[in-house]
Amino acid sequence: MKGISSTKLILLQPSTIHKQGGNGITTSISILVSHHHRIWLIAFLCFFTFASLLTLLNTTTAVRDPNGLPSSSSSAAAAVTSAGLSSSPPSLLPAPVFDALVNYAASSNSSGKMAEGDLRTIAGVLRRQAPCNLLVFGIGHETPLWRALNHGGRTVFLDENEYYVAHVEGRNPGLEAYDVAYTTKVRELPELLDAARRQRSGECRPVQNLLFSDCRLAINDLPNQLYGVAWDVILIDGPKGHSATAPGRMSAIFTAAVMARSTGRGHVDVLVHDYDREAERVSSAEFLCTENLTAATANLAHFVIRSGPTEEFCDNRTAVASSSSQPARGATASS
Template identity: 65%
Template sequence: MKGISSAKLIVLQPSKQVGGGGGSGGGSKSTPISTLLGSHPCFWLIAFASFFTFASYLAFLITTATWDPGLPSSATQSDRASSSFRYNHRLPDPVFESLVNYAAASNSNSKMGDTDLRTIAAVLHRRAPCNFLVFGLGHETPLWRALNHGGRTVFLDENEYHIAHLEGRLPGLEAYDVAYTTKVQEMPDLLATARRGRRGDCRPVQNLLFSDCRLALNDLPNALYDVPWDVILVDGPRGYAPTAPGRMSAIFTAAVMARSAGPGPTDVLVHDYEREVERVCSEEFLCKENLVANTGQLAHFLIPGGDVARRDDFCTNRTAIAEVAH
């Protein structure tokens, strides 16, 4: 800006007095501007630099005006490019497939079976980016987040220390701890109570936040009850022992959320479906009529929502309770 000021001074400054005939009494005349400019060749360099500076500043203003409002004003250009990709594009198919193949080839003993993993991945490939709710943290947690790139993936787990550990390894992980009050050995009584209350506290369409049903999870963060979940995966809590919490509450809550929060439909997947709790509770609340696929260990249900959802009962033909009456 100093160069611009100097240029203005050169142009506007009165010309020097030029003496005539060498005497003090000689007359004076003004030098024309064109002559003055021609006598200062550096002026054009200064003018060009000033114009370039002004153009650059104007471009900056235009860029700022179109800045992504979701980013802080101090974000870099690479941050903007990353944000645009993150919020406006799904994961490219080659990247998606590579992640699935890598996870399937993992040698971890705690990982999910290849067929089940690929079944869930296929659902995410169809729905992502989406709202994805996962009951349980495990070996596949980073994979589920990655496959739902651009969407929202939320995890619910019974172990707050496990959550804290993974939050340190996976920045940005959205996970909440859940206090389950049920036990696997209580399943027959819990199902019987739920059936008696299917027109009341245990009805299929309701606001779980205010539910007194014994199977309802009503202590989650309030905002989660209003999310229209596209995909729900039940892969927790523990259910391998009589005193373990079991997945009765997770399956019931998933069934109600799928019918209540949005227009649907919602893909609900239940892992370890070969176990009694998972199979019986799924048939009771997710219903055989909504079963899309069954790999043996993983069941895939498609639950209608909105006006299509049944509001008086979960299923049209319920026979699951008879199997566990005693």
């Protein structure tokens, strides 16, 4: 009887449930089915999103090789790289282009241009050194030429006229130039030299950080990062020095001499234009030194300055005194 009673209970349970909540079960099943559909839909969307992101990442990675070039160009890039390593550096200006630029500039009839001999001397230094770190005092007719000949290097120009700096930058996009506030006058040459000699072991010493110098001849208002650059070539063709009230190039020559000895790499080429004028000639003898003079034309002097610690600008002080005592000449030469 217990077995029969148990059987009845088992048979009646579904029926009872059906009678009491048949509609509720149907509704629950529908909701469950709908809920399952939503779960599958959400899962499908998540999978699709993940697959799309994964495909995008794989495509981006595949398109670029380690050098950042398209994978389809990898073999070509490798060939170009191999060719470049076996020949001249890729940033070096081709010799025919270099010569064409120099010849065009030398044959130009523009007023205010540099004499052909001086231009070719400077170009010869850049031919040996470029691409390099080139600092130029003065902006003028040859500015685009110096920048072009130093293709692949860094060329920085300094000028006393901020408006002219802005004008030249506008005509030469990408040109790096800064204005300098000079506080000297050509007529102050004797006074400035005497002060520099008195402070030779102090503020006007040959090796120092010009940014913190109180020497009257030191240019210390340039952008800070320029004082740490290891300059390879320094060309002094400014500021103006054709009259007694012009700024003169005493500060430029002193600053170049200190930069060459303080941050240069081994030996630094320093070229002084308008060397026939007293301020340029005497200041060069005082700070660049005759023992470092390697070549000179009527208007251009080429010094090679050895970098490194030193307590004196020049080894031969007698030569400096002799040069300083020479009479002034070329005071009216073009700036």
